[in-house]
Amino acid sequence: MLVPSRRRLRIEVWIVLGLSLGQSAVYSVVQLLDKMTRAPLAEGTSTLNRSQSTREYFDLTYQLLDIIFALVPVLLVIYFLTDHRQPGAGEGPRSGSAFSKLGFNFARPGRDLLQGFGLAALIGIPSLGLYAAGRALGITTAIIPSALDAYWWTIPVLVLSAMRHAVVEEVIVVGYLLNRFGKFGWSIPLAIFTSSMLRGSYHLYQGFGPFIGNAVMGVVFAWLYTRTKRVMPLVIAHALLDIVAFVGFSLFGKAVGLG
Numbered sequence: 001m002l003v004p005s006r007r008r009l010r011i012e013v014w015i016v017l018g019l020s021l022g023q024s025a026v027y028s029v030v031q032l033l034d035k036m037t038r039a040p041l042a043e044g045t046s047t048l049n050r051s052q053s054t055r056e057y058f059d060l061t062y063q064l065l066d067i068i069f070a071l072v073p074v075l076l077v078i079y080f081l082t083d084h085r086q087p088g089a090g091e092g093p094r095s096g097s098a099f100s101k102l103g104f105n106f107a108r109p110g111r112d113l114l115q116g117f118g119l120a121a122l123i124g125i126p127s128l129g130l131y132a133a134g135r136a137l138g139i140t141t142a143i144i145p146s147a148l149d150a151y152w153w154t155i156p157v158l159v160l161s162a163m164r165h166a167v168v169e170e171v172i173v174v175g176y177l178l179n180r181f182g183k184f185g186w187s188i189p190l191a192i193f194t195s196s197m198l199r200g201s202y203h204l205y206q207g208f209g210p211f212i213g214n215a216v217m218g219v220v221f222a223w224l225y226t227r228t229k230r231v232m233p234l235v236i237a238h239a240l241l242d243i244v245a246f247v248g249f250s251l252f253g254k255a256v257g258l259g
Contacts, residue, residue: 006184012080013180017198020073020172024202031205035141044141046206049161049246051148059149063157067164074168077176102175103230116236119224123217124241134209141207145249155247162242166235173199174222175231192222 004012017023035044052062083096099105106112134140148154173195181191196218200211221234 009180009183013177016073016077016080016172016176019076020070020168021198021202025198025204028202028205032207035205040138041141041207042135042138044207045144046141047144047147049146049148049158056149056151060151060153060157063148063161067157067160070164070168074171077172081176081179101179102171103225103228103232104171104175104235105232108230112230112232112236115224115228115233116240119221119233119237120240120244123220123237124244127213127217127241130209130213134207137209139207140209141205143206143210145245146247148250150250154250158246158250159243162246163239165242166238169199170221170231170234170238173218174225174234178222178225188226192219192226195222 014022035041038044051059052066053059078098081098081101100107131140131143135142146154146158148157177195177198178191181194186194196215199218200215203210203214221237225231225234
């Protein structure tokens with residue numbers, strides 16, 4: 001049976017990243033340079049969920065299309081990680097599901113939820129302090145989690161957006177990349193470092209504070225994945241963090257003088 005060569009796998013990784021978060025990282029670096037050459041970072045802003053049309057239902061359509069198409073690279077990763085080989089003579093059935101390999105399933109919902117909530121608390125509270133410190137030091141832009149107009153669909157779309165970010169980032173940057181880095185023969189520390197630096201880099205448009213915070217988050221998430229081989233708790237934690245940020249800002253931002 002044919003086994004993909006390391007060269008083929010490297011090309012595969014570059015294609016996946018070029019269609020997803022690697023592309024985001026390149027844009028993020030350019031956006032950071034743009035902001036830094038216009039004014040001090042402390043005077044800049046970064047809007048995470050912005051309106052794309054002044055017409056309500058066209059805005060909704062654009063938002064949903066963005067969410068749907070952002071998930072296509074995840075489907076590509078699932079396809080690449082699925083074992084398509086047929087069992088040979090005398091061999092039993094193969095457990096080739098990418099969902100099983102990544103631990104991206106509902107095999108242990110209670111434990112995954114518990115770990116997800118714990119991780120969200122572990123990461124979320126220090127992140128607020130790091131954001132405040134970054135603003136005080138002038139190395140972080142003002143972050144606006146949501147600039148969507150107030151429609152009946154705003155909250156559901158923000159929840160879907162949070163889930164989209166969680167699935168895309170954790171499945172690709174942690175589950176997929178650590179799988180491929182292992183096949184390259186990389187050590188676990190090198191794989192974790194590379195994964196976490198990529199996570200930090202596509203947040204650079206927000207400033208250096210979010211780069212550091214997300215890189216640290218990446219180390220914690222990737223290390224946990226090497227221990228559990230389950231991406232689902234990471235997806236849950238990430239989704240919770242983004243839902244609180246997006247929806248909380250949308251509901252209470254103006255009331256507390258933000259936005």
